[in-house]
Amino acid sequence: MTSPDSTAHAHHRPLTTLEQAIQSDALDCVMCGICVPHCPTFSLTHNEADGPRGRISLLLGISQGLLTPDADVSRHLDTCLTCRACETVCPSGVAYGRLIDNGRTRLAQEPAPATRPRAEARFWRLLRDQLLTRRRRLGMAWQMYRVMQRLGLGGMARRLAGPMGRALPRQLIHAAPAQASTQQQASPRGRVGLFIGCTGAAMNAPAVAAARAAITAFGYQPVIPGDQICCGAMHAHSGEPQAAARQRERNAAAFKAAGVDEVIVVGTACTAELSALQASHGLKVREITEWLLGREPEEWPRLSTLDYRVALHTPCSQRNHLKQPDTSRRLLESIPGLELLEIDGNARCCGAAGMQVLLYPAQAERLREPKLESIERLAPDVVVSANVGCATHLAAGANRVVKQPVELLAESIVAASD
Ligand code: SF4
Ligand code: SF4
Secondary structure, eight states: OOOOOGGGOTTOSOOOHHHHHHHHHHTTOOOOOTTGGGOHHHHHHOOGGGSHHHHHHHHHHHHTTSSOOOHHHHHHHHTOOOOOHHHHHOTTOOOHHHHHHHHHHHHHTSSSOSSSOHHHHHHHHHHIIIIITOHHHHHHHHHHHHHHHHTTOHHHHHHHTGGGGGGSOSSOOOOOOOOSOOOOOSSOSEEEEEEOOTTTTTTTHHHHHHHHHHHHHTTEEEEOOTTOOOOSHHHHTTTOHHHHHHHHHHHHHHHHHTTOSEEEESSHHHHHHHTTHHHHHOOEEEEHHHHHHTSOGGGOOOOOOOOOEEEEEOOHIIIIISOOTTHHHHHHHTSTTOEEEEOTTTTSOOSOTTTHHHHSHHHHHHHHHHHHHHHHHHOOSEEEESOHHHHHHHHHHOSSOEEOHHHHHHHHHHHHHO
8 A cells, every 4th residue: 555645745734634544545546447437427427537536536636735626526526426336346456435435524624515505515414414314203204205195295295395306206105014923932042133224214114114024033032222323324425424423333322222232234325334333342233134144044934935026226335335246136036936137237326325316316317217227128026125225216216116125025924924
């Protein structure tokens, strides 16, 4: 790894620790360009500054004081999806995910937000902090949308939701279905924590209900601490690492207080964010699909045949962050009867990418388009994605039911116990 010389700074002031970290990672890049064709945002604009190599150069220039992060420069960095497809193919091992997170933290230190007017930036921060990352409030808003849909007012609700309306699913949202019994066995094999995130009472509620039922059916007791909060991913990827760290601390305390040392997470992006708890707090963090696949053969309940054609989407957080590209497929292969179909271009981000779907809806929709076309061609009974953000984004555009893998497993368990 190259060690930057802090005396070489253009303005002859010592580099901050953050700038040193940015330079250190950026200087690992040999500018070979292998990553560039794998970048979804580059594929849309064919502008070097919208690809990983260009963004690395921009970050290097900013950290060296050679480049001012004006609106144009900041926008090229802001539109990065943090999908880390570039990192996955990089032969030099550039830690691009860490680099762009540090870069955004550096941009957040600028006196005024360069990418959008101050009032608009404040609106999005308020929305994130007061609604999107608050489980109860988001759950209530989601229920209201469901009620309006039932009254035939879904279109009006989407218009009233302003910039969020485009991200809401058009098809009727159903309440979390009745799942397999969560009646606890007299002597469970163990107690495990269940992380349900800020979407656990809203768009992720059916997957959470399915996860509880599946964990119980495997003989374990799921414990859901009420004082768990958002995983912090939205803050971590928008230049606020201290806020994300505080959220991780609160979650660690909640699960420690619940007396569990294993945390099962419903959603791949939250798992990636919370996986740091393993090193910092000794909490074993597992995504629900991975945890289920790790069960011993004797722990598996009876499964019934599901006669579905399933189009499988693999989220970037599962493929590139957790490095588990096959877990959803392997879990679904364990359910008899399913016919698995691969959505074209699965390795390319669908555009949801946390808050990007709200901040850059046109980009998100252009990246989703080829996936929707592929889904239409496949004409599956159900689309499956292991991340709630991707599932909601796909559902907002597809005329199909979108579920998480654990929901199909729970359905198979229920059918076998009938
Ligand atoms: S993280 Fe994704 S969007 Fe960002 S530069 Fe890498 S490949 Fe492109
Ligand atoms: S990030 Fe890696 S693959 Fe991309 S240009 Fe740099 S060295 Fe090459």
